[in-house]
Amino acid sequence: MSVLWWLVTLLKVGVIFGAVLGIVAYMTLAERKVSGRIQLRFGPNRVGPFGLLQPLADGLKLMFKEDVIPDHVDKVIYVLAPAISTIAAFASYAVIPIGPPTDFFGLLPEPVPLQIADVNIGILYIFALSSMGVYGIVLAGWSSNNKYSLLGGLRSAAQMISYELSLGMSIVGVLMMSHSLSLTRVVEDQSNLWYVFLQPLGFVIFLIAAFAETNRLPFDLPEAEPELVAGYHTEYSSMKFSLFFMSEYAAMFTISAMAVTLYFGGWQGLPGLGSLGIPPVLWFVGKVVFFLFFFLWVRWTLPRFRYDQLMNLGWKVFLPLSLLNILLTGLGLVLLE
């Protein structure tokens, strides 16, 4: 591990972290712009050209707001909870490959992978972090000492555990085909054919479970405002609130990046056509942006599910279907090889 290695790694961490923060900031704008268009409005367009400086203004506003810690909360855990959420959401990017190894136009002596760390348990790492993220929400709900927060926290715990199972099971099919848990290997395997064509059922389950896992509509019951005020972050204000907000958008980005990596060939170009002269990083970003738009599109199109419907769907439909998918994949692999 030379000085250069450290420099490059630190640079990668900085650039990717910065990029994710930027995407999260502009997702908040995109959310309002898209919702505006879908509801035949303009959305924010006063701050800067086309409202492009709106996230900056929002950030400043949130930072200068008074940070209220209510008297009746459990202070230690109340402060800890947003930190857990944020760390779990942002640390996931470390294993997602955003491009093939490159030497930056001859700038570096040898090619470096465009990924912070190519660990051989990449997918399990992301699942481990997302299961830690549940604690942020549950502990926030409990420590707020407020019945709406508590209910939101409980709902989110039940929902995330249930759908984590379907999510995990749905990608087993991909793992069986790529013979590896390393995301780099999974992407390299898809140079000829994206896994979405081989794993259509797995992908549909993955996508739907992803909505539940990120607490997005139609499954945003932990913060269903007509019933629960704002759910687990009712008592939070200022930057602590915005940490939860940011981790929700960061989680959306993680899951979009995972969908692209596992099912849509990651940084690879179109199957059969190659990259069409477009740099691989742009392919990756383009596909992720599509999925992020899809998240917004669904949110402003579908109504919210009822809680019992959500749980029934998770346990009685998606879990058996994902197990069936594993069985079918196994059969296919045995018959074809």
Added chain:
Amino acid sequence: MPAVLFYILSAVMLAAALLVVLQTHPVYSVVFAIISFVSLAGLFLILGAEFIAAAQIIVYTGAIMVLFLFVIMLLNLRREDIEERGVSLMKTAGSIGTLVLLGLLGGVLAGKISLGPQGPFSQEVIRQAGNTQAVGRALFTDFLFPFEATSVLIFVALVGVVILAKKKL
């Protein structure tokens, strides 16, 4: 470097484990248990057992402790409830645990308990085969019967719980 990490992680793990018992508030106990489990996962990582580390976090931290927390939150347990109920039970259980611990420590100090023979999986072998692959191969070849028997056992427990909880199905 690994040696320093080992001491830091072990210290955190032991301190957190101790605090799990010393805390009177159940939610804090759960939080310290989580810290202890995460440190344990770190120790597995130092040994090159990435799969076990990830499984440790996903299964123990991600699933089991969330359920603990879930139950504690659902019952809204407070300090007083625990002090009223089952203190004598806790004392009995605690003294049995202490006796076992002292016995083990005495055994180690007297040299009666030593390490078993080294198996085929040295760190080099695992590093070459990949930890996930090594664990998978061992589970589905040498330990197939215990592995499947465990799954049947867990299934039986699951059915038992459903029957106990829902007498009228």
